[in-house]
Amino acid sequence: MTALAALIRRDIQVALRVGGGALIGVLFFLIVVVLMPFAVGPDLALLKKLGPAILWLGALLASLLTLDRLFTADHDDGSLDLIVMGRSSLELACLAKAVAHWLVSGLPLVIATPVLGMLLNLDGDATAAVALTLLAGTPALTFTGMIGAALAVTLHRGGLLLAVLVLPLSIPVLIFGVAASNAAVIEPGGFGAPFSILCALSLAGLVIGPLAAAASLRHGLD
Amino acid sequence: MRLTGRALKCIRGGREIFSDLNFEAAGGEAVAVIGPNGAGKTSLLRLIAGLLTTAGGSITLNGGNDDLTVAEQAHYLGHRDALKPALSVAENLAFWRDFLGGETTDAKTALAAVGLDHIAQLPAAYLSAGQRRRLSIARLLVVRRPLWLLDEPTSALDASGQAMVATLMRDHLAGGGLIVAATHTPLGIAARELRIGVMA
Numbered sequence: 001m002t003a004l005a006a007l008i009r010r011d012i013q014v015a016l017r018v019g020g021g022a023l024i025g026v027l028f029f030l031i032v033v034v035l036m037p038f039a040v041g042p043d044l045a046l047l048k049k050l051g052p053a054i055l056w057l058g059a060l061l062a063s064l065l066t067l068d069r070l071f072t073a074d075h076d077d078g079s080l081d082l083i084v085m086g087r088s089s090l091e092l093a094c095l096a097k098a099v100a101h102w103l104v105s106g107l108p109l110v111i112a113t114p115v116l117g118m119l120l121n122l123d124g125d126a127t128a129a130v131a132l133t134l135l136a137g138t139p140a141l142t143f144t145g146m147i148g149a150a151l152a153v154t155l156h157r158g159g160l161l162l163a164v165l166v167l168p169l170s171i172p173v174l175i176f177g178v179a180a181s182n183a184a185v186i187e188p189g190g191f192g193a194p195f196s197i198l199c200a201l202s203l204a205g206l207v208i209g210p211l212a213a214a215a216s217l218r219h220g221l222d
Numbered sequence: 223m224r225l226t227g228r229a230l231k232c233i234r235g236g237r238e239i240f241s242d243l244n245f246e247a248a249g250g251e252a253v254a255v256i257g258p259n260g261a262g263k264t265s266l267l268r269l270i271a272g273l274l275t276t277a278g279g280s281i282t283l284n285g286g287n288d289d290l291t292v293a294e295q296a297h298y299l300g301h302r303d304a305l306k307p308a309l310s311v312a313e314n315l316a317f318w319r320d321f322l323g324g325e326t327t328d329a330k331t332a333l334a335a336v337g338l339d340h341i342a343q344l345p346a347a348y349l350s351a352g353q354r355r356r357l358s359i360a361r362l363l364v365v366r367r368p369l370w371l372l373d374e375p376t377s378a379l380d381a382s383g384q385a386m387v388a389t390l391m392r393d394h395l396a397g398g399g400l401i402v403a404a405t406h407t408p409l410g411i412a413a414r415e416l417r418i419g420v421m422a
Contacts, residue, residue: 006320010306010313017308078302081273085293087323221273 003088004096011100014073021066026108029062033116044121051120052130052181058116059109059134060141060170066105067145067166068152068159070097071217075153084221090214098146098209106138122185129184129191137177137198143205144169150213154220173201223249223285223368225270225292225400231278232265239265241278245402245416249285249368252391252401252413261419263404264301267371270402271298286368296369301377303358307347311338311357314346318361325366332363336386351378359387362394370394372403384410 015022036054040047074080083093110131117127148166152158176194183190224246231241239262247253255263268274270281272293283292305314315329333339336356341349349357355378362370370391376384388410391401395411403409 078304
């Protein structure tokens with residue numbers, strides 16, 4: 001356990017320090033969402049209708065932005081070799097890295113959502129519902145993204161490949177995330193089912209993500 | 223304790239690097255892997271470290287901890303230093319001590335042994351190439367592993383650094399450890415030579 005705690009702590013420290021890029025994702029999210037009202041125009045009803053979809057798209061793109069460094073940074077400086085050789089299983093090490101990544105890049109998106117909801121003419125309840133769906137859904141984005149990050153680790157320009165690999169896999173998360181948010185904003189009552197599926201996607205990702213990422217890291221070593 | 227490699231074969235990118243390679247080392251012995259560039263010295267070390275898969279043959283470590291793989295009982299000092307520039311010298315070392323686990327020693331003592339104790343709080347981004355090397359060598363001291371796999375351990379080190387590495391390797395061997403080192407320069411310790419990539 002100490003080994004995994006140490007890995008989580010290190011990844012968080014590195015991300016929070018200068019050049020670590022923890023804020024990049026949330027700043028990108030902020031800019032995407034702030035630009036939307038300018039693009040859509042001052043139609044408050046339309047903004048309210050599009051609000052959840054805009055927040056979810058922003059969060060999806062923002063989480064993708066920081067994922068490509070998840071394993072490549074460790075691969076480039078040689079840390080990944082030592083992590084693979086370590087006595088804790090590679091699957092758990094991948095899980096620890098995903099947890100650290102979500103804490104510094106997924107959680108800030110959830111925290112920023114209430115502020116951004118105001119810009120999209122969402123009321124308090126609707127914003128809280130969207131934030132809740134992001135809280136339940138962003139782990140799934142991290143876990144599916146981690147598989148792509150592990151596949152791209154030995155390739156040059158892997159970041160571009162990552163987007164191509166991961167975005168199609170994120171479609172279910174996007175569908176149910178937006179469905180649950182819309183249910184809360186427009187027609188109260190239909191929130192439970194899509195929200196449960198969203199939670200299920202995150203839990204399935206929790207199991208499959210680390211296994212798949214570890215397998216692809218082992219295979220891709222050179 | 224005895225490290226044995228039998229009939230090892232390594233293929234990379236469809237090209238055979240070496241085949242039918244045999245070596246052996248008992249506790250307290252060092253093997254110096256010698257050969258021209260591209261002969262497969264680094265590949266051999268990475269095979270032993272479990273970072274490459276063998277195309278044939280076997281690597282065994284007898285007399286160690288049977289519950290652990292060879293890689294889990296080994297330290298690998300590669301070309302890349304495995305340091306995070308944003309973390310300080312002490313934080314980098316503390317991370318590897320906690321992550322690698324097992325039998326550990328005090329980080330301060332290890333830093334003093336490699337001559338970095340006066341800059342423990344400096345971010346690793348400001349270290350010179352030689353200092354980075356010293357810090358990765360400190361990792362070998364802070365966590366005890368019986369097998370050391372060293373790839374050009376003295377690269378970027380000054381004369382005193384090279385002498386320091388020789389002393390540390392002698393101490394490790396005296397404690398019953400094993401060393402497999404790829405090198406172009408003399409290690410400064412008594413070692414069996416394993417020549418690869420040249421026709422005898």
